[in-house]
Amino acid sequence: MRFSWNPFRRKREFERSMSEELRFYVEQQTAANIAAGMAPEEARRRARLQFGAEEGVKAECREERRGFWLDSLWADVRYSARVSRKHLAITLMAVLTVAIGVGANTAIFSVVHAVLLNPLPYPNAGRLAAIESGFGEELRAPASRYEVAQLRMRSRLFDRIEGIWVTNGLVPGGGEPEQVKLGDVTENFLSLLCAKPALGRLFTADDAIAKGPTAIVISYGLWQRRFGGDPGVIGRTLRVGEYAITIIGVMPQDFRLIFADDQNIPANVDIFMPVQIDLSEPDGPSFLHTIGRLRPGANFAAAQSEADSMAAQIRQLAPNFAAQDFSLHVAPLHQDDVRSVSRPLALLFGGVGFVLLIACANVANLLLARAGARGREITIRAALGASRSRMIRQLLTESILLGAAGGAAALAVGWGALQAMLALRPEPLLRLAPIRLDAAALAFTFAVALASGVAFGLLPALAASRVDLLDALKGGARGATVGKSRWRAALISGEVALSLALLIGTGLLVRTLVEVLRVRPGFEAQNVLTYTTSPGGYEFVHRFTESVAAIPGVEAASAVSHLPLDGTHGNWYDTFYSESTPPELQSKNFADCRSILPGYFRTVGATLIEGRDFTESDDAAHEHVAIVDDALARETWPGESALGKKVNVSDSPKGFYQFERDWVVVVGVVKHVQNFSLTASGRPQIYVPFQLAPRPMSYVVRSSLPAASLVPQIREQLRKINQQAPVARVISLAALVEGARSQSRFVAFLAAALAAIALLLASIGITGVTSYSVTQRTSEIGIRMTLGAGPREVLRGILRQNLRPVVAGLAAGLAMALVLTPLLQSLLFGVKPYDPLTFMLLAGFLLVVAFAACYVPARRAMRVDPMVALRYE
């Protein structure tokens, strides 16, 4: 027979052919009857009678045919619906539990999918690599133009090597000039990341001319804000700083820069300018964050080998590269981007998987209880001839339907959970990808829900369908309880173990958060406001700061080139050495360099340990001085005072960014400041006076005045000095500190939420199981009481029985935690993975909770009236 893929077609075919075949039989019998001498009608009637009830025969044939499963599936579904309605409370509880367990997974999966699994939104994203330069122990440094030129010349596996550096720029316009982010890019950087501009064209090699930029590409946002989306913007000029440059293109609306956290490249850059790459300055500054595109067919391992040999070649070219132990590091761009979040996300995903397992265990227990209540119904079906596999199939259908219903509800729960997560504003995640519940999350939800349905349904189905007919029909399904209670106990142990492991992990993360909150960052962030404006020379910077300091209510005002804990500003760091450092070690030590005005330390509340602050006379004409931090002093001159010692640093007394090596005298030592992270100590620090290293500055002001009243006064003062300059990016130092805490906070909050859900589910599970066992054993309790057992003894008995699996679970949970907490190592701060206090405290806590969950239903056992219990059946 022709096999049709359509099951409904198959069924029709089958019915048709079966009818035809049976009809043939009857006709043959009729013919035989006629041949035997009967009249035609009589013959036919006889034939029919001899055949038997046609529908009955057809029904039996249908039972036997292939493809019958579709029919029986539908029957099972209808039956499951009836059963669920009958035990509505259990059904609702189960659906809710599944919804919570699966919903939490949906939320976390959405994040994991968006951030870790989705490729970057660039053409050929899989072939893009981050290329980092290494100098000694600094492995993630940007490249100089010379290095990029060398790489382009030598590499055979990369067909494009491009770089970007982001600074601030000023765009004058109606009202106040706007401070924007400027991207200095190599000529093919934009075309590497963007297939087609929204308008105009992208850069070519001709656009990067040494004399100065003659073409710029602007962002979609800037186009809308400044030019109202005018399609004639191509060819118009835009003033950037002191240049007026022609706009040649507009980037698409959804274009974003996605780079690793520590490279401080903002997602939205408003103006791109071309940068020329040549071999002119072998020891020029390193500032380009470099990416490359592999040729088709090349892989990352081969690219790293090529990078290693290129680094070796470059080391031989110029002495500074050899001295600094130059190396190159290639990594897939996506992997590099997510390096700071991939571990926490993976751990959260694991944690939420625990929650799902606990939810499934709870539902399995619920279904076991329901199966117990349906003992009679199941036995009757068995007696009527249902095979065990048929019943298992039906019970599984029930649980899969539960899973499906829970999955649908889980979508709502997951969406809500996701919104709650996003409300915590985890910047590192939001920066990497737009996070939402998409088709992949939908598919994941249903896959997990159905899989859970099978998982929590299998055990009850197997247990419930094992029926001893004789025993069961005699009355009371008591025989089956013993086996089932072992399973219930095992499930409870499992739940407790998983809950404890989650609790301990959470406890460690919460303690980490507490430690992070307690970190003294080296300055007093309260009451300090920061802001920037257009760059200027010493006169401007000095006058501006003085006038702000004179505002009534202001305690102190100063300026610094790089604010601490500011994630949007590229760093300035370089090598340093003292007079006693041998030549071969002179390029080994790096320090963060900062240019400051006098009064900076007092304004931000940093502690001057020794010596003095800068004064206005510490300029290029006088002795060049510097202030170092205590870490640098300790490492470079152990056991001695740093004051009066000389240090060789890189600064630019001749003007903006005109770097040269310079000997400076240490006149002060200040306590180390946390520049980039609250948890990592970071490099040592060197401060030089502004006059030795003029740079665009960020201004700081300490005042108890609220920003709303302070900022207008600052604006006032600035306008008196320079009409054009805006007061931009006003942000409090406290907000910067909060930003540095945000990842620890986010992770701790999520872990706590998961642990709370797990605890709740486990408690409900324990309560449910204890309550059920009390109900099951009511008559037994009645008997024992009649025989003289006191209520207290009964209570103790119930507690002992139900707490045994809990204790076993606690032991298993401790073991699990011992194995798993080392995975948290990179997230922890100030607390060890094997912190005994956390382990013991939380195990004790869970024991108390479990005890309470047991106690409440167990108390009911004490109030059992033996007379009533004995009559109870």
Added chain:
Amino acid sequence: MSPSVEVLQGTLDLLILKTLALEPMHGWGIAQRIQQVSKEVLQVQQGSLYPALYRLERKGLIQAEWGASENNRRAKYYSLTKLGRAQLEREIADWDLLSAAVASILQRA
């Protein structure tokens, strides 16, 4: 009418297989053959014939094909598969064993 015995389900399968071992046949023909060969002792309950045939087909012991009957009507012809032949051998062996055992208990020859 000679005394007749209803054919039990398990035995029916065996009889069908044996009947088809000789030649392909349609359902009506199988029923007739069994009744004829057993000299009308074995009456095939028509209501159980077709379910048995469908069951055997599902198990892969027989296969079906539409063809023309003796009087040129469309009929479904069944034939033994290789699997069916092997099963038939096995069942005949089992049957012999069983009937010998029962006979010895009943102390008949």
